[in-house]
Amino acid sequence: GDSVTQMEGPVTLSEEAFLTINCTYTATGYPSLFWYVQYPGEGLQLLLKATKADDKGSNKGFEATYRKETTSFHLEKGSVQVSDSAVYFCALSLDQTGANNLFFGTGTRLTVIP
Amino acid sequence: EPEVTQTPSHQVTQMGQEVILRCVPISNHLYFYWYRQILGQKVEFLVSFYNNEISEKSEIFDDQFSVERPDGSNFTLKIRSTKLEDSAMYFCASSDPGASSYEQYFGPGTRLTVT
Numbered sequence: 129g130d131s132v133t134q135m136e137g138p139v140t141l142s143e144e145a146f147l148t149i150n151c152t153y154t155a156t157g158y159p160s161l162f163w164y165v166q167y168p169g170e171g172l173q174l175l176l177k178a179t180k181a182d183d184k185g186s187n188k189g190f191e192a193t194y195r196k197e198t199t200s201f202h203l204e205k206g207s208v209q210v211s212d213s214a215v216y217f218c219a220l221s222l223d224q225t226g227a228n229n230l231f232f233g234t235g236t237r238l239t240v241i242p
Numbered sequence: 243e244p245e246v247t248q249t250p251s252h253q254v255t256q257m258g259q260e261v262i263l264r265c266v267p268i269s270n271h272l273y274f275y276w277y278r279q280i281l282g283q284k285v286e287f288l289v290s291f292y293n294n295e296i297s298e299k300s301e302i303f304d305d306q307f308s309v310e311r312p313d314g315s316n317f318t319l320k321i322r323s324t325k326l327e328d329s330a331m332y333f334c335a336s337s338d339p340g341a342s343s344y345e346q347y348f349g350p351g352t353r354l355t356v357t
Contacts, residue, residue: 170350
């Protein structure tokens with residue numbers, strides 16, 4: 129079935145370190161891919177998205193490239209900040225309109241220490 | 243900025259009791275969703291709702307679950323007879339299918355603890 133597998137956490141990094149959170153997917157058809165972030169006490173927020181192969185989503189210094197050949201959508205940031213501490217969720221949708229349900233990974237908790 | 247709100251933030255109930263989780267979606271959105279996350283597991287889709295009816299539901303969403311939009315603003319999830327395994331964080335979301343961003347906007351969640 130359709131699913132997302134993402135790197136187990138938690139991840140602890142020092143400020144200004146490089147971040148990678150791995151995400152791979154299994155899907156029929158051509159899914160849209162997303163990274164959502166959840167800051168403490170808040171709901172999930174869309175961080176970035178890509179809707180077709182080779183698209184790169186980017187936002188707030190984070191990037192992820194839709195790799196159809198490796199069925200991956202790894203999240204990267206060159207220099208993390210303390211304010212990036214949150215839980216990150218990789219997700220896919222089979223519906224290009226976004227009206228369809230999302231399939232999520234388990235989430236990866238990132239803690240950035242000064 | 244508009245946001246999805248959920249109440250209560252934490253609900254404790256005894257096994258077999260009925261609970262109603264409440265959500266206020268963003269006012270101009272047309273699609274509404276419930277997801278849940280059991281501790282340490284994936285966020286799982288439960289149900290989507292459009293035009294006053296269920297548009298899609300997962301295997302998890304069995305007869306003990308129901309959803310309702312009782313008025314123009316609230317969207318509720320009812321669990322008729324709670325089980326221990328219903329303990330989870332429940333997230334409500336809404337989306338505007340006419341928008342180009344494909345984004346679902348999530349609330350902060352309700353933590354349900356069944357004892």
